Amino acid sequence: MQIELTHDIIDTKAITDTLKAGEDGAVTVFDGIVRNNTRGRQTLYLDYSAYDTMALEQMQDLAAEAVEKFGVRDVAIVHRLGKLEVGETSILIAVASAHRGVTFEACRWLIDTLKKQVPIWKKEVFVDGAVWPDGEPFPPEIVAPATGEL
Helix, strand or coil, X not given: CEEEEECCCCCHHHHHHHHCCCXXXXXXXEEEECCCEECCEEEEEEEEEECHHHHHHHHHHXXXXXXXXXXXXXXXEEEECEEEECCCEEEEEEEEECCHHHXXXXXXXXXXHHHHHCCEEEEEEECCEEECCCCCCCCHHHCCCCCCCC
């Protein structure tokens, strides 16, 4: 298993190439990238921080649980910290197994569970301010109208 927090650019191809083995029939990848807007607000960049020791321990536990729960062979979870620009990868989760179905299920479970449980925080910096989202909707007074334009 590859479990890592990094300030470096995440090399998706290198990680997935390392994860693959002869007995695998599938590697499913979740490549979480910084988008240019959130709820109609133009994003300038994201800034991630973490309680490193605890985050790594919990990420390791989640990977081990995914292997046990879904019967997959191997898991990689790499989360980037620091300032990330639009288009950059913030998190990569890759799951390898003999069969594709369990890789999709494990990958989805890993990202959903990680976002709820692991002490990694995201500051979203917009053209008109910044927030530390916790999964709750933005207050109505700071949500831009949904016009499709930034």
